[in-house]
Amino acid sequence: MSYILNDAATFADESADGFVAAHHNLVSRVRGGVVRAAATPPGQVAVVIGGGSGHYPAFAGLVGPGIAHGAAMGNVFASPSAQHIVAVARSVASDAGVLLTYGNYAGDALNFDQAQDQLRAEGIPCQTVRVTDDICSAPNNEREKRRGIAGDLAVFRVAGWAAEQGLDLDAVAALTARANDHTRSIGVAFSGCTLPGAAEPLFAIPAGQMAVGMGIHGEPGIETVPLPSARELAELLVDRVLAERPDGLTSNADRVGVIVNGLGSVKSEELFLLYGMIASLLKSADLTIVDPEVGEYATSFEMAGLSLTIVWLDGDLEAAWRSPAYSPAYRKSTMKLNATATPSATDQATDSTTIVAASEEAAYAGRRALKAIQSIRDVIDLQADELGRLDAIAGDGDHGIGMQRGARAAAKAAAAACSAGAGAGTVLTQAGEAWGTEAGGTSGALWGLALRTVGGRIGDAEKPDVVAVAHAVEAALEAVQHAGKAQVGDKTLVDALTPFADRLSELANEGLGLVPAWTAAATAASLAADATANLLPRLGRARPHMEKSLGSPDPGAISLALAVTAVAAALDTHDTEEK
Numbered sequence: 001m002s003y004i005l006n007d008a009a010t011f012a013d014e015s016a017d018g019f020v021a022a023h024h025n026l027v028s029r030v031r032g033g034v035v036r037a038a039a040t041p042p043g044q045v046a047v048v049i050g051g052g053s054g055h056y057p058a059f060a061g062l063v064g065p066g067i068a069h070g071a072a073m074g075n076v077f078a079s080p081s082a083q084h085i086v087a088v089a090r091s092v093a094s095d096a097g098v099l100l101t102y103g104n105y106a107g108d109a110l111n112f113d114q115a116q117d118q119l120r121a122e123g124i125p126c127q128t129v130r131v132t133d134d135i136c137s138a139p140n141n142e143r144e145k146r147r148g149i150a151g152d153l154a155v156f157r158v159a160g161w162a163a164e165q166g167l168d169l170d171a172v173a174a175l176t177a178r179a180n181d182h183t184r185s186i187g188v189a190f191s192g193c194t195l196p197g198a199a200e201p202l203f204a205i206p207a208g209q210m211a212v213g214m215g216i217h218g219e220p221g222i223e224t225v226p227l228p229s230a231r232e233l234a235e236l237l238v239d240r241v242l243a244e245r246p247d248g249l250t251s252n253a254d255r256v257g258v259i260v261n262g263l264g265s266v267k268s269e270e271l272f273l274l275y276g277m278i279a280s281l282l283k284s285a286d287l288t289i290v291d292p293e294v295g296e297y298a299t300s301f302e303m304a305g306l307s308l309t310i311v312w313l314d315g316d317l318e319a320a321w322r323s324p325a326y327s328p329a330y331r332k333s334t335m336k337l338n339a340t341a342t343p344s345a346t347d348q349a350t351d352s353t354t355i356v357a358a359s360e361e362a363a364y365a366g367r368r369a370l371k372a373i374q375s376i377r378d379v380i381d382l383q384a385d386e387l388g389r390l391d392a393i394a395g396d397g398d399h400g401i402g403m404q405r406g407a408r409a410a411a412k413a414a415a416a417a418c419s420a421g422a423g424a425g426t427v428l429t430q431a432g433e434a435w436g437t438e439a440g441g442t443s444g445a446l447w448g449l450a451l452r453t454v455g456g457r458i459g460d461a462e463k464p465d466v467v468a469v470a471h472a473v474e475a476a477l478e479a480v481q482h483a484g485k486a487q488v489g490d491k492t493l494v495d496a497l498t499p500f501a502d503r504l505s506e507l508a509n510e511g512l513g514l515v516p517a518w519t520a521a522a523t524a525a526s527l528a529a530d531a532t533a534n535l536l537p538r539l540g541r542a543r544p545h546m547e548k549s550l551g552s553p554d555p556g557a558i559s560l561a562l563a564v565t566a567v568a569a570a571l572d573t574h575d576t577e578e579k
Contacts, residue, residue: 008197012053012075019060023328027063030091032084034060035070039092045163045172046070046092047099049156050085051108052077054195055216057329058152058298059102066325066332067160072115076195077217079107085115089124097125097169101159101176103148104130127173131155133185133309135244136213136222147215150261150298151183153330154311154321161320175316182312184244185259186237189214189305190227193264212236216263216300230270234277237308242285249312256282257321258292259309264299266306271295278308291322297330355430357421358460365424365463366417368571373414373431375570376563377407383562390555399443399555406439406447423460428452443556446484446493450476466517470501470508477501484539491537491549493556500525500564519568522561529553529561 005011020029027034033050040046049059050072059071069092074080080088089098100116102108112128119126132143133151148155158179162172189211192201203218205211210228213221228236260275262268275294282289290313298307313321325332358366380387380403388400413434417427428451436448457472458464464472477497486492503524507517532554 005196008076008195011196012073015053016060016073019056019328026326026328027060030070030088032080032087033071033073034063035088035091036063036065040069040094042094043096043166044094045096045099045167045169046089046094047101047156047159047163047172048072048085048089048092049100049152050074050080050088050102050112051105052079052217054301055298057296057327061329062153062156062327064325064327064330065160066164066323067156067327067330069160069163074107079105079111082111082114082118085112086118089115089119089126090122093119093124097127099159099163099169099172099176100126100128101155102130103152104132104145105147125169127169129155129159129173129176129180131180131183133180133183134213134215135184135186135240137215137219140244147219149185149187149216149309150259150307151180151185151309151311153259153261153293153297154183154257154309155179157323157325158317158320160325161323162316164323175320178314179311179317179320182246182249182314182317183309184241184246185307185309186212186240187214187216187261187263187305187307188212188233188237189221189263189303191265191304192218193301193303195301211305214305216298216303218300230274231277234274234281238278238281238285241308241310246312250314253312253314254286255288255290255313255318257309257311257313257318258282258289259297259307259311260292260294261298261307261309262296263303263305263307264296265302265304268295271306274306282310290318291332355417355420355422355426358423358426359462361463362423362460363421365458366422366427366460369424369427369431370411370414370418371570371573372567373407373427374411375566377411379562379566380404380407380559383559387555387559390552390558393549393552395555398441399559402439402441402443403447403559406435406444409434409438410447410451424464425455425457425459428455428458431455442484443493443559446480449479449483450497453479466504466508466512466514469514470505470517473501473504486539489535490539491532491535491554491557492539493554493560495532495535495554496525496529496557496560499528500560515568515572518564518571522564522568525564526561529557532557 020027020034026037028037046069048070049068051059052074054076060073062068063071070088072080072085072088100112102112116126116128131148131152132146134147134149137147138145159176162175191205192203194201208227209224211221212223260271262271271294324334384400384404388397391397391399410431414427414431417430432448432451436444453476454472457475486494488495488498500521504517504521507520530553533551537549
């Protein structure tokens with residue numbers, strides 16, 4: 001929803017005024033919209049785009065050299081009037097005429113057509129190309145009825161490039177129409193948007209569902225499906241767009257422009273993740289991606305959604321797609337990067353470690369260590385959401401994700417070491433290296449350090465007994481406290497690790513076996529972790545909000561308790577299986 005406004009009725013105009021103030025060196029305000037700050041050169045066709053406000057950077061953000069000469073701007077989600085379109089077109093028209101190009105919506109078509117008639121009546125040559133890239137808005141045999149969505153960018157780029165080449169109006173219109181014919185898009189939405197001043201979203205999508213083909217104003221999609229994984233979403237988008245491959249392409253039309261467009265609330269990191277999946281699928285389809293665009297190009301306030309656009313390129317379309325442009329929201333340089341540069345020797349270095357197979361007795365201990373690490377991974381996978389919830393009470397909510405990344409990486413590294421016949425020391429050390437590298441954050445560093453310390457103390461020489469393990473855990477506790485500076489009572493993982501280490505050492509010295517000693521120590525850790533609910537944090541990100549955490553246990557202590565409890569069961573199970 002829009003939090004910053006004075007009056008919903010004046011929102012679009014005031015936003016446009018602020019936009020021009022921010023980019024006064026690039027655009028000027030005229031009645032009905034904005035135009036380039038510099039006049040259109042004589043003999044150059046002027047490209048005028050436009051549509052309703054609320055879709056930035058479409059349309060005002062795309063005014064500048066290499067794209068549009070002017071943009072007619074309507075009210076929120078409403079077409080600009082014919083009079084406003086005419087006013088913008090007059091401001092930029094040259095003797096070469098004007099090309100109008102816009103998304104194919106009923107109000108836009110009505111007003112732009114009226115504007116075209118008026119311009120022609122005034123003696124200004126004018127032609128129109130409507131963008132119809134949305135494959136879900138009408139069948140393929142009725143493409144003229146389809147909507148224009150993020151494919152606007154591709155079509156506008158071609159129109160602007162053609163105009164800057166000095167082509168006449170007929171040629172600019174023909175090439176722009178070809179760009180539209182070669183462009184296909186599909187969009188999905190996860191939630192609706194709220195118009196300025198409105199109390200409720202414009203539309204709603206059930207939780208855990210995704211609308212396929214929904215328009216950027218909330219126009220109905222073609223189906224609602226369960227929310228897929230990123231890989232499944234990429235497959236859906238790619239399969240449906242490739243099924244609409246334009247007719248009449250040459251047999252070797254294997255070069256494509258790609259746009260992954262966010263509709264407002266899907267963040268860049270998510271779009272990049274999705275693009276990686278899309279790029280792999282397009283490569284498998286023997287398509288070469290040219291200068292992909294990943295970002296926000298046609299939005300809908302805070303709508304959670306995105307779209308995929310594919311443009312099949314020929315010689316002229318690729319030249320236009322790759323050409324320089326400079327507008328408030330879209331800039332492309334002609335600078336050439338050295339794509340053949342060779343990484344330095346340092347860059348080429350790897351972190352691979354040669355693992356020497358241990359004795360059979362030590363390898364047994366290695367398999368036991370692997371089972372322990374895998375049990376930690378499994379319990380963290382189950383509890384990641386809850387750990388994140390606990391962390392969000394007074395922190396940033398990333399503890400579950402960080403632990404999950406670390407535990408998964410550790411299990412993978414431990415399995416590789418174990419398969420090479422490593423002993424427990426090497427398995428744990430490799431697990432610690434992977435955990436610290438992949439998890440990041442404070443917990444990642446401390447868990448990595450703890451595992452490396454335990455692995456280093458145990459070594460690979462023989463099967464470690466309970467006393468050796470207890471001493472290794474004591475060393476890990478010391479290392480963690482030295483690095484993190486935490487003491488008992490600070491509401492950290494140390495509050496669970498300390499009683500665990502103490503109890504394990506006590507029972508080891510009494511002659512208890514590893515499994516029963518570890519199990520009892522895990523119980524002590526769990527009780528201590530639960531008791532952290534009564535503490536106020538004295539270290540870490542939770543400290544500035546310490547009162548919020550009172551009554552909730554520390555997520556670091558809880559994850560430590562979960563891990564050592566899972567290891568107790570894993571050790572017992574492993575010994576039974578080996579016997």
